[in-house]
Each structure stands twice: as structure tokens, then as C-alpha cells.
Amino acid sequence: GDKLLAFFGAPIAHEDDAERAVRTALEMQSAFAKLKTKLAKSNEIAKELIEQLHFTQHIGLSYGYVYAGYVGADWRREYTVMGDIVNLSARLMTTATDGQVIAGEGVRRKVKALFELNPEGEVNLKGKAKPVPIFAVTGERAMPQSLRGLEGMHSSLVGRDAELRLLTGALEHTL
Secondary structure (H helix, E strand, O other), X not given: OOOOOOOOOOOXXXXXXXXXXXXXXXXXXXXXXXXXXXXXXXXXXXXXXXHHOOOOOOEEEOOOOOEEEEEOOOOOOXXXXXXXXXXXXXXXXXXXXXXXXXXXXXXXXXXOOOEEEEEEEEEOOOOOOOOEEEEEEEEXXXXXXXXXXXXXXXXXXXXXXHHHHHHHHHHHHHO
């Protein structure tokens, strides 16, 4: 089948590239489902073609380091990305069912505070010595968690009484 590769963070990386990728994947799945419904309702021939051609969309997401740059001869150079993470995305895509977004561990770590990710177990993937955990992205969290700090750690700021008095005094002096 035909494949599309979209990468986030190249040539310019952003702190939220993993989040952008997940949001894009979910929006693509939503738009594709609407298109299939619209086509199927248009007429019986379109409905049969959708079923016969296996008109489906599967998305795999991975996160990590890649080689990003220009490759090829002087007369035909193109910007691309290469590396194990690119291959992992392709393999994760093959584990997804129609309409499903499957994420690897790297993506899960980056977006778990913002999205619902259901563990789907571990799968054996070509090129991987050990089974790889996979996660189905089912949507945004109703109540997003904090993106900062250490998970499970909550502590108030202590031991800054002298600094607080200094700042309070400086503020009072300016008023």
C-alpha cells in the first residue's frame, strides 16, 4: 500500500513535537473516518469500492534521534530522515488496525500527561531483538496532567525565608 511519512522536529525541533505528531495523527484519523462515511453514503458503488480496496488508514508513531539532512547526488538531492526510529514508526504502523494510532514507548513518555494511551502489550518487530511495548492513542485526556516536575513528587519551596524577607523589604521600599 501507499505510505506517508511525516516527521516533526526537523529541520527545527520544538519542545512539543511529540504532542504535535499525536494531535495530527488523531485529526487525520477523524478526517479519514468522515471521508469514508461520506463516500459510503454517496452511492452503492463507492461503498463496494471502499470494502474491496481495503480503504484503510493505520498510523504508527515513534520518538527519538534520527539522521536528518540532504542525501543523493548533486543533480537530485532531497531532504530526508533516516534511522532506527523511522523504521520503528513503519513497523508500529503495521500493528495498527484500521483507524488506530499506535505509539511506541518514546512517544508515550512524552505525551502521557495529555493523551489517553492504552497498553496493547508487546509485539515482536522485524529488526528488534526484544519485544516492543505498544500503546493505542485513543484521544485527549479529559483532565490533562502537568508536563513539568517529577511524577508523584510534590514539595513546597522551603528554606527561602531570608530571600523572601529581602524581596518583601525591597518591594515595600519601592512603594
